[in-house]
Amino acid sequence: MKGYVKALITIVLGFAILEPFASTYPDGLEKVAETLGIEEPEPLWEGLMPDYTLHTVENPYVSTLLAGFGGILFVLASAYALGKAISKST
Amino acid sequence: MHIPDGYLSLEVSILMSVLSAVFLVWCWRKAKANYSKSFASLLAVSSAFVFVAQMINFPIAYGTSGHLVGGTFLSIVLGPYAAVLSMTIVLLMQALFFADGGISALGANIFNMAVIGGLSFFVVRLIAGNPMSGKRFVLGVFVASWVSVVLGALACGLEIGVSPVFSQAGGIAVTVPAMLFWHVLIGLGEAAITTAFTTQLYRLQPAILNGLTLFKGNAH
Numbered sequence: 001m002k003g004y005v006k007a008l009i010t011i012v013l014g015f016a017i018l019e020p021f022a023s024t025y026p027d028g029l030e031k032v033a034e035t036l037g038i039e040e041p042e043p044l045w046e047g048l049m050p051d052y053t054l055h056t057v058e059n060p061y062v063s064t065l066l067a068g069f070g071g072i073l074f075v076l077a078s079a080y081a082l083g084k085a086i087s088k089s090t
Numbered sequence: 091m092h093i094p095d096g097y098l099s100l101e102v103s104i105l106m107s108v109l110s111a112v113f114l115v116w117c118w119r120k121a122k123a124n125y126s127k128s129f130a131s132l133l134a135v136s137s138a139f140v141f142v143a144q145m146i147n148f149p150i151a152y153g154t155s156g157h158l159v160g161g162t163f164l165s166i167v168l169g170p171y172a173a174v175l176s177m178t179i180v181l182l183m184q185a186l187f188f189a190d191g192g193i194s195a196l197g198a199n200i201f202n203m204a205v206i207g208g209l210s211f212f213v214v215r216l217i218a219g220n221p222m223s224g225k226r227f228v229l230g231v232f233v234a235s236w237v238s239v240v241l242g243a244l245a246c247g248l249e250i251g252v253s254p255v256f257s258q259a260g261g262i263a264v265t266v267p268a269m270l271f272w273h274v275l276i277g278l279g280e281a282a283i284t285t286a287f288t289t290q291l292y293r294l295q296p297a298i299l300n301g302l303t304l305f306k307g308n309a310h
Contacts, residue, residue: 003295004131008138015142023147023155028272029091029246031154035268036259041096043189050189052145067188068145072138074183079137082175083130086121 008076015068020061091159091239091246091273092184093199095192099253106249107197113205114178121171125300129172132298136167137176141183148279156276159242161207162214162235163284166301167291173301174208198249202242210238211301222305228289235284236277243273 026034033040043050049067057063098106140160147155160180164173181199184190191199217230247269251262259265292299 001128001131003298004135007135011135011139011142015145018146022145023149025147025149025153025155027091027147027155027157028150028243028269028276029093029250031272032247032265032268033097036256036264038255038259040094041255043192044095045185045189045193047185047187047189049187052188052190064145068142071141071145071183071187074187075138075141075180076134078183079176079179080130080134082179083125083133084127086118086123086172086175087125087127087129088123 012069012072015072016065019064019068091199091202091242092181092191093195093202093246093250094189095194097192097250097253097255098195098198102249102253103194103197106195106201110197110200110205113174113201117171117174117208121169121175124169125172129300132300133168133172133176136164137179140164140177141180143283144180144184150272150275150279154272156272156279158280158283159203159207159239160284161203161238162210162231162280163287165208165211166214166231166288166299169301169304170208170211173211174204177204177207198246202245202249206242206245207238210234210241211304213237214301215305218305220305222302227292228285231288232281232285236281239273239277239280240270243269243276 049070052067052071053060053063054066057066140158140163143158143160145157147157149155161173161177164176168176178200181191181196181204185193185196211234213234214227214230217233218227244266247266248262250256251265256265296302
């Protein structure tokens with residue numbers, strides 16, 4: 001258990017350090033659409049934090065950092081529940 | 091490689107959702123009751139790692155970026171079936187909370203990244219050999235992670251290419267080569283990162299690499 005907590009702290013720190021250096025260039029699919037002159041349609045569902053930002057927070061680093069933390073919590077909780085569901089009941 | 095809403099026709103969306111649902115049921119059955127209780131913590135932390143890694147885009151070339159998908163990595167840590175389920179959780183959270191990948195394209199995104207990514211495990215096993223050799227394992231991880239991204243991009247190119255938005259721009263004759271061109275390069279980033287992380291984990295904590303037990307043919 002201690003090992004997992006350490007790993008999680010490393011992941012969170014790594015994210016906080018690397019996040020400002022993440023490339024803002026379009027990804028492969030976005031680039032293909034851009035080259036072909038296709039605009040991205042409006043999403044059917046915006047979600048709570050579209051494009052990994054909180055609109056209430058102005059600073060872009062903090063905004064993405066907090067959105068990322070939120071995402072980490074959602075993923076941890078749902079993946080843990082999945083893990084409990086597929087592991088042995090005894 | 092996350093397909094947004096509006097790129098896929100209704101038919102493609104439905105077809106890919108059904109296909110992914112079949113794979114998810116199959117993976118659920120294969121994964122069920124094969125793990126001990128402590129597995130839930132490992133599944134949670136490795137899924138969180140992949141979620142974070144997917145937020146860190148690295149520049150590739152000509153103003154284009156890519157990010158780790160992480161399917162091969164998950165399959166080495168969790169085994170192929172749990173890896174498909176883990177990646178599905180990540181994609182579901184991205185679509186639900188961050189509009190990263192459209193809700194209507196979720197089935198396609200699960201197929202392109204979770205199913206292909208998780209099952210790339212069998213490419214690793216094929217190359218690593220039985221009994222597994224260390225050098226061939228590293229080569230297997232490198233090749234499998236590259237292949238998983240290129241195949242995912244091929245599937246994505248086909249899915250968008252047959253849908254109306256892109257078929258007006260030339261269809262699969264344009265989308266497939268364009269997707270492959272970028273993802274042949276992005277796949278090299280995937281392969282480098284996956285190989286670095288897996289070999290490091292293999293050195294430090296071989297016991298947590300659940301996928302490795304499948305190399306001997308016994309499912310835990």
